[in-house]
Amino acid sequence: MASRIDRDVVVETALRLLNETGLDGLSLRRIAKELDVQAPALYWHFKNKQELLDEMATAFFRRLFATTMPAGEPGAAGRWPSWQEMVVRSCAVFRRELLKYRDGAKVISGTRMTDDSFAAPLEHFLGRFVEAGFTAAEGARAWWTAYNYTIGMVIEEQSVHPDPGHPEVRDPAYDLDDRERRLAATYPLAAGAGRTLFGDSQEAFESGLRIIVAGIEAMRGERKGS
Template sequence: MASRIDRKLVVETALRLLNESGLDGLTLRRIAKELDVQAPALYWHFKNKQELLDEMATEIFRRLFRSTLPAGGPGADGRWPSWQEMVLRTCTTLRRELLAYRDGGKVVAGTRMTDDSFAAPLELFLSHFTAVGFTLTEAARAWWTAYNYTVGLVIEEQSVHPEPERPEVRDPSYDLDDRERRLGATYPLAARAGRTLFGDIEEAFEAGLRIIVAGIEANHLKGEGS
């Protein structure tokens, strides 16, 4: 029975079902039913749901790296971007790809890569930093900060807009008018801030990313002057 399926088919099915049911609704039993096999057949390939999530996250990154240029690669004009552009481009692409999957941010958060496909883009990203004078430690921390900001924001964004195919749909818990009515009299600043925090999330993401880029630059210049 196990020969009817392989790891690739299980992962492809899991990613498709993820958009239908979300992470909480994704179970090995549900995947087995979709594949028309008994649940134990899946255990030939994955011991538990966490192993499956690790492979799903790895496949998301494989698809990301196959469909886009590696971090810091040349643009259409053949030019290599500045490191600032590289960070902005890479994180914008990462966000877009994760948003294509329901709960995509949660799937990749805290999972372990099952192969080394991430290493080549990371090597290119770090080498682009070090080529312009960053130490490896600075480069690694810059990427780690920008990456975790992006994944964390996607998790928050997907709690506000949970359906990838209908991004205009907002969870009722994030009704901005209701939030302002509840908080306005006692916490006027917190009430008005909701429009910035949960209104145009794409604009908020870009603004936050620019803050991170500015911080990376300021920290690097401080190190050069010491």
């Protein structure tokens, strides 16, 4: 039975089903049904759902880096004109790709890479920081902060707009008019913040990213000043 499928087929099917089922509805049993095999055939490849999620995340990053990395050897500046542009562009592409999958950010969050395909892109990013005068540790912390910010923002964004096929549709729980009516009298600042927090997701993401870039610049400035 197991010879009919391999790990790649299982992962491809899981990613395809994700938009239909969401993360909670995605199970090895559901994937087996889609592939028209018995569930034990999948356990030959993945012991549990977490192992499958790890492989899904690895496949996602492998594709992402293959299509978005600048030309050149790991550590080279490539086409990035500056480290600031590298952070902004790479995180924007990361967000865009995550939004293609329902619960895409939740799938990525907390997973472990199953191979070393992440290492070359990471070497490239850190090399760009080092070329700009950061220490390797500072570059690692800067990239890790921007990376985790992107995942966190997309998790929040996908809770507001859960269907990637209809990003204009808002979960009723995030009705901004209703939120303002409930909070305005007692908590006017919190009421007004709703449209900033849950309104234009693109603008919110870009604003936060600018804050992070400014923080990275300030961190380096403090070290130089000391």
